[in-house]
Amino acid sequence: MMMRETMPLYKFIVEDIKEKIGSGQLKDGDAIPTQIELAKLYETSEITSRRALSELVNEGLVVRIRGKGTFIQLRDPHNTDPSEGGKIALEQIVLIHPSASPHLFNHPFYANFISGIHAACEEHDIRFQLLDVSESDGIESNPLVGAIVLPGAPGAQNIMISQLKAWKEAGLRMVLAHFYFPQLQIPYVIVDNLTGGYLATEHLISLGHKRIGIIVTGHSLMDINQEFSLRLQGYKLALSQHGIAFDESLVSVMEANEELEEMGYEGAKQLLALENKPTAIFATSDYKAFGAIRAGKELGLRIPDELSIVGYDDVIQSRYTSPALTTVNQNTERMGKRAVELLLKPWSEKAIEESFVKEEIVPKLLVRSSTAHYSAIR
Template structure:
């Protein structure tokens, strides 16, 4: 019978096997993303996903500027328990935001993950709105998971992060990150997410694929959407499809809205050569794109395939059910707390800068179809 296991899974299982039989031990380095791609005769996006999967399972640690190393501490929680940092309270520090924003599954699942690990370890967990609490108390019993936002006077600015670091605040960044600050962080691998969404459409025969991103302009896009756009470009490049700037629409807003997707899709569908598929980069924009397509008399997915991003509850019940990318932010929340509880030395923070990437997953539903289905 033909082996149907995805290649990235084969790489993961191979490395796990080498750990199990003793070929790879705690602290051993493993091949780089480029080297793994060569060894397994595959693309870098596949080797990147394999490394992200291993990191997500706590089997490897990726150290900026040094490489990827075997780490078995997460697989041995009882052994590590006595070594954990003793925190009494963990704060989720965030910029001022409307209360309903935390109902979005990205944030609600993220908070669920944080709360679960805090509860397991007897740690108090609280939200901390930086706009209400300008001064954050720094002491050895408090840790912070920080959600940096757009630079603003009362927001989580780079200047404020630097000040907290200098004051000795034990913190981990989440969702957004600033490598130059050398602060540990946990993110969803948005580049891989953008790649998976676009590669799925390409596999269905689509070549004119529109993309709707959130930002002020093509040169001013926030981090998560820029990475999804990079994943989109990478998928096109690997399949020999030229990047066409006219297929990119940038919509500005403080939060994701259906209207953004509607307006963006209308712009794309008005082109002389409109796209046969749209990657909307969020589910809410995808719902708007669906409405735009239907108003133009297009059947989804027969005439227009659409992919979202986030896996909000409505995506399962839209008409048609939306193909989307699930981010697993509950895992991101859990890993953020686990990273806070891991013992650090000053040297490790400065020289062994840890980056955790949570691997997203493509969920194929009913809003995408082969391009040759079109009437």
């Protein structure tokens, strides 16, 4: 019998449901409790039950059907029997990206994402190719090609909504990645940035910090792009769940077209100039975190003894900074694999409308040396 105290609560929920599947209490097609119901049933928060459901989806044990609920799914998701949905075998999967964006693939977010797509394509013996949007003419006319689309990226010419609508109307089998447009009813897979922001902030709270600054990218507090806005929401949620009041003065908004160390440097200096300065900073990218570390050191603060810092992205340098950076790995290799899996599922207008609309990949917190327990005695 599982001991609830020996594992994280989200993991306990996952293992408990697996145990019920194994014992036959839950069978293929059975509905399971909603996110709210699971939170009540296991006496936990909705963020925990949401993460448990995401883990079960990622493992292919349940399927979410919009407007209906979450159901046990034990059949092979890649079954090619026509009676299971008439799936047409794909010969090729293309990743369509905005013009002038190939340099972005040097970032681990995209590099790992592509690795995940490549691995899944190799597993299913499907060719994989990168396509600039300008090279995608006529792609929708081939039923043996599936597309994973990156609609937008910082500093690039974004793929327009009108283009996505045209592809959908032409019947292109596609999945959006990283960005999404719910009104288009196109399946999409993203990293759960809200959970990522929550994990980073909750880690600092667990170490005793209550004055936690955050550095986000945007034009103003009211104008922050999709991913950073969700990380900020996760930050607010963690504070709220621990009874810590949100303080707008602890939010530093830095404007730039790409993530730069200087943003974190300036943002940290702003926060550390406060009369009641933070004891910890969540920089919403590793590059900003590197700048925050530099600013803290210049001000004579010992990191992590006098200032804890968390980053986001797990870029290669984060393992080797001094101190090594506590950060959030976005698990984008899994996102790439999942995008391929969605393309390989039975594909019809009805299936698109009823299911597979949204997939969220759960990120991972990596605890290193840049965070430590807060001590009021410095």
